[in-house]
Amino acid sequence: MPSIKQDIKDHRRAKSWGRFALGVFGLAAALFLFTRGVTPPGVLGDVMRHNQVKAIDATPYFYTEVENIVELQAGLDAWWPGSDSINSRGNSITDSSAIMNDME
DSSP: OOOHHHHHHHHHHHHHHHHHHHHHHHHHHHHHHHHTTOOOSHHHHHHHHHHHHTTOOOHHHHSOOOTTHHHHHHHHHHHSTTOOEEOTTSOEESSHHHHHHHHO
16 A cells, blocks of 8 residues: 555656646647747737748847957956967967957
């Protein structure tokens, strides 16, 4: 005969799996709807519909290069000496003067 502690443990486990399954289902439903062109209501949906109608690729708005990286790196070097960074060619460098020389 199962104990009360075991019943509580089983109930918590079932509840956890239920919440997990509900979350997975929610994500799958959202993915399915978004891939079919269904947009959310409100301002976010208005923006998404506008971008679709005008054929605007909004990806560059999320993934942009940092224009003032040299100044940011200099500030990081002043705040944390010896900080590692990567320049535009992917080479590891340790001070902002190397970035400035590389950018010229």
